Amino acid sequence: MRSIQILRYLPEESSQPFLQSFQVPVTDSTSVLDALNYIKESLDPTLSFRWSCRMAICGSCGVMVNGIPKLGCKDFLRNYPNELIIEPLAHLPVERDLVVNMDSFLRHLEAVKPYLIEGKHAADSSQPNRQTPAQMARYQQFANCINCGLCYAACPQFGLNPEFTGPAAIALAHRYNLDSRDSGKAQRMAPLNSKNGVWSCTFVGFCSEVCPKGVDPAAAVNQGKVESAKSMLIQLFRGRAIGGAGQ
Amino acid sequence: MSYKPQLTGSWWLKHRFFKAYMLREATVIPLAFLLCSLVAGAFSLQDPERFQHWQAFMSNPLVILVHTLALTASLYHAATFFVLFPRVMPIRVGNYQLPARYLVLAQWGAVWLIVALFIWLFAFGGQS
Numbered sequence: 558m559r560s561i562q563i564l565r566y567l568p569e570e571s572s573q574p575f576l577q578s579f580q581v582p583v584t585d586s587t588s589v590l591d592a593l594n595y596i597k598e599s600l601d602p603t604l605s606f607r608w609s610c611r612m613a614i615c616g617s618c619g620v621m622v623n624g625i626p627k628l629g630c631k632d633f634l635r636n637y638p639n640e641l642i643i644e645p646l647a648h649l650p651v652e653r654d655l656v657v658n659m660d661s662f663l664r665h666l667e668a669v670k671p672y673l674i675e676g677k678h679a680a681d682s683s684q685p686n687r688q689t690p691a692q693m694a695r696y697q698q699f700a701n702c703i704n705c706g707l708c709y710a711a712c713p714q715f716g717l718n719p720e721f722t723g724p725a726a727i728a729l730a731h732r733y734n735l736d737s738r739d740s741g742k743a744q745r746m747a748p749l750n751s752k753n754g755v756w757s758c759t760f761v762g763f764c765s766e767v768c769p770k771g772v773d774p775a776a777a778v779n780q781g782k783v784e785s786a787k788s789m790l791i792q793l794f795r796g797r798a799i800g801g802a803g804q
Numbered sequence: 805m806s807y808k809p810q811l812t813g814s815w816w817l818k819h820r821f822f823k824a825y826m827l828r829e830a831t832v833i834p835l836a837f838l839l840c841s842l843v844a845g846a847f848s849l850q851d852p853e854r855f856q857h858w859q860a861f862m863s864n865p866l867v868i869l870v871h872t873l874a875l876t877a878s879l880y881h882a883a884t885f886f887v888l889f890p891r892v893m894p895i896r897v898g899n900y901q902l903p904a905r906y907l908v909l910a911q912w913g914a915v916w917l918i919v920a921l922f923i924w925l926f927a928f929g930g931q932s
Contacts, residue, residue, distance in 0.1 A: 684896075761822070
């Protein structure tokens with residue numbers, strides 16, 4: 558048995574979050590999510606948290622473990638021999654216990670149109686949209702994102718300015734911009750060029766450190782800066798106002 | 805009803821990764837001092853007396869200390885920048901992506917080339 562602390566928030570009882578200790582049984586293979594499930598099943602059924610797949614695919618069990626964003630299913634109690642404090646993901650409003658409101662993240666994701674947009678690269682939609690392995694290799698790394706939101710909890714710029722489009726949304730925008738089957742780059746560049754787009758990033762790089770899928774969103778955001786600069790220059794040479802490129 | 809913890813001004817003290825980031829950003833401080841010194845030097849060229857004052861200022865041990873700090877800071881910044889560069893501008897030749905370590909090594913190679921050039925210019929007066 559060992560002790561873990563959880564930051565609880567029960568709005569009907571108190572307007573302030575509070576730390577609560579629990580004793581949980583541990584083996585070498587006990588994950589943070591296992592411990593949370595043990596507490597809910599055996600100690601306190603009122604504990605609220607999100608989870609689904611238990612195998613780092615669904616991206617729903619993100620929590621702060623000793624202040625670092627982690628997937629509960631991919632992080633093990635054996636990594637924390639001393640103190641262990643579990644808190645809800647940082648930089649997002651907390652609804653209850655470890656459940657955060659992901660609306661702002663989803664809004665940013667929606668704004669960058671993270672899906673294939675048909676156009677000249679897919680003239681005939683009745684035909685299969687073929688792609689070579691080399692074309693796929695260009696974006697594959699950024700396609701591994703599971704929308705868990707750990708990068709948003711890691712990003713101090715998002716913490717300071719929730720209007721910042723943020724790492725995962727920009728990584729996905731970049732993923733579709735790099736896709737040979739896509740024709741929507743011009744539409745995605747508008748939010749990326751804006752004040753709250755790629756230029757709000759200062760390359761702290763912690764998003765890539767905490768990413769459980771090796772997406773390297775910081776690389777995507779900063780490659781996005783190169784694309785944004787190119788897009789601005791092209792608009793400048795076409796004689797359009799620079800202000801227009803920035804909005 | 806929800807609550808949202810606010811990020812305090814001391815957020816960067818909470819993790820060594822953030823401290824390293826702030827150190828990288830702070831390298832600009834001694835560099836700004838060096839730049840101001842050089843600009844002052846350029847202006848002092850108009851008047852021999854002012855140039856002598858500037859030379860005296862530049863040989864002040866405290867100024868030398870800050871300039872040594874600027875050199876160390878810019879090398880640290882370079883080290884962090886060189887690692888980030890291949891991630892921001894990955895170089896592709898056809899379908900082959902150049903491994904990041906080659907790009908990092910090439911950048912350090914360029915640094916040593918410039919250092920060698922300066923040693924040749926200042927230590928040997930440009931004579932072979």
